[in-house]
Amino acid sequence: MTSTPWERLPADLAGALRPRLPDAVRDIAGAVGEMNPASGAKFERDVHTAVRVALDRFADLAGTGEPALPPRIREVFVALGAAEARENRGPESLLATLRTAARMLLRTASQSLAEVRPVTVDEIIDLSDATSAYVDELAAACTDGLARQLREQAGEGDRRRRQVADLLLRGGAPPDVAREAALGIGWPSLEAVVPVLLPLDQARDARFRFGGDGIVVERGRDAVLLLRSGPRAERAALAEALAGRDAVVGPALGWPEVPEAVRLAERTAELAGTGPDPVFADDHFAALALRGESGALAVLSARRLAPLAGLRAGQRDQLLVTLESWLRHWGSRTAVAAELFVHPQTVSYRLNRLRDLLGDDLDDPRARFELSLVLAYRPSI
Template sequence: MSQPPAPFPDSSPAVVHPGLTSDDGEWSPPWQSLPADLPEKLAPALPAVMARMIQDVPDQIPAYAEARDGKYGRNLSHGVRTAFEQLMRLPGTDLPALNDDSRALMATLGAGEFREGRSMDALLGAYRTSARIVFRDLSAECARQGMDMSVVIDLGESIWAYIDELSSVSAQAYAQAQSAQAGLLELYRSDLASALIRGGAEEKEVQRLAALADWRLPRRLAVVVLPATAGADVRHRLGRTGLVVERESEVVAVVDALPPRVRREQMLRLLAGTAAVVGPAVEWGLAPHSYRVARTLAVQGRGGTGDPVLAEHHLARVVLGAEPRVVAQLAGRVLAPLEGVTAAKREILEATLLSWLTHWGQRAPIAAELGVHPQTVGYRVGRLRELFGDALDDPDARFDLELVLRARRR
């Protein structure tokens, strides 16, 4: 259980209430103009004011309604008492609003509210409720004792100036706790993504990391590989729906792959324009496979600047890119007849040979694809037959040639 809400309201920390201005133009706290004996005069009313706050804050702020008793009640009493004691030290002095002890307590209250899961709105609401009680009851006591109206005005101004400082400290501590928690959660999410991509972790360990990362581990997921510059953009787009790891040469994201239709369409919209390559959907234990497939296509430059590339539509290219040295060795063997041809001629003949293999030797579509006359196609094919001979009529040789030429065209 965290500490209770602070007993006075929070205005925005940026708001500055007017104080007193001395002859030399320096700002002085408004409580400096209050009578030094004011705390002694108000002392009889303070216990009732504190009791009213302890009762009314939980009644009026739903977030605190179930936390009235036990440790919360004790913490609330301590917070109210400490804040009151500090406020009552201020009249007739130029002391700062908070001393070291009360400042530390207000920071603890703000951070504790975040850890308890209560919103900043609840904390500010508790501050405002407390402020109304304090000013109403103390101003009534001033009137009962016949004090001058100027004392009531200065008292109200002092309360709000005091609250400005109190609420600023609490709000800053709340924000710092929130930021620290967000950073820790992001670290856990990165650890989980790395464990999935790396593979080899026991299920118990993966489930532990998923719990720490506050991420539901899906039955099927996909690994996405993106350029190194896409990290911040993709992290913002995916939000809590995906895990993102930023590396030196790439960004890797892990996303839920179920249900196939709805989730895929949503994912594609989120990744539009990111040059993403999406690996195949797999069970989470096979995430390394999804990553290797996506990365193979990414290395080949398959990621564009528009819609994401789905690896499942390019598996043949994955096969070709999986063992580039083997493909290079095969190319050296089956394209050996072109070794004696100039580089410019070789490029033309390779393009013609691939088109010829693709279109089963039909001159018209070959000529249309290459942008040449059909007679030119006939001349080039004749030259290819001179170089390759019977290999162009062998099904196995034709398969090897097409495979190599498609790989070289990537």
């Protein structure tokens, strides 16, 4: 039993193989290029170098018990694997390439011997064993390089995500700095962010569950998931994804307001507690506002009055005065007209306009209460 498969190779293989190496390098590198047509010129150069180094080394190994790849040669293939990872190509294409190279190497070595003398079946078997074992060593080196690069990229990715989390949670970041940092973690835009408070033991699962859409920050007492706006941040999706996880979902606010959104989630947790179903801060703004939480009142005002935001200031103020009076007088147009010193038909016109803008909110008890609250605390017109 010999120590290496290539120790059993015939001594005359190297002499027979070397004249054919330039053509073999060209053919194998060309076949690899055809398998990866979009890889670019640098990949082609790297592959050509790697194939030349690999074939030279295989010829040197014939009849020896040396290890397949000394450090300087192994590093060529470690670097090739790392380059594949940097180009976001996984190991599948790399291993397929090596399998193709192994078949072509076996054919080249067999034909080289056959040109100088007859080749026995045992020699073909030994050649097959040696080429397979040798290419396994090449694959191990490439995979090692790919894994190293992925670990390095993961570490860099974690650092960038921590940077984005710090910018958002601290607040006050210049817009260009925040957006560039967000782009660095794969967020093409930085708009609304939804904070979710979670128990610490849910942090790891949240990282896996939300992937690139969220950033998880562990704070000692709990964890905060910062989720970018999108389908996965919609209420229905969150209600399903966070079921049974004792989560509190803060409001979706613009990225500069993330500290306020997190604080409102914390106040909601203090007010409503947690349970198996996620608690949404949106459901508790009125209660928070009545407890003196100005941030909750500001968000509630912005949302309830958003349909009127596009009106001219004078028209908007007229409608809001009318709406406040109408809510206070339980829908009595006569009382509203008397209070505002306008004709009842004017009240009817304004209410029709309000119904066009606010829709079913005028008939929803909760919405009417929140509108009353918003208007009661609204600065005087």
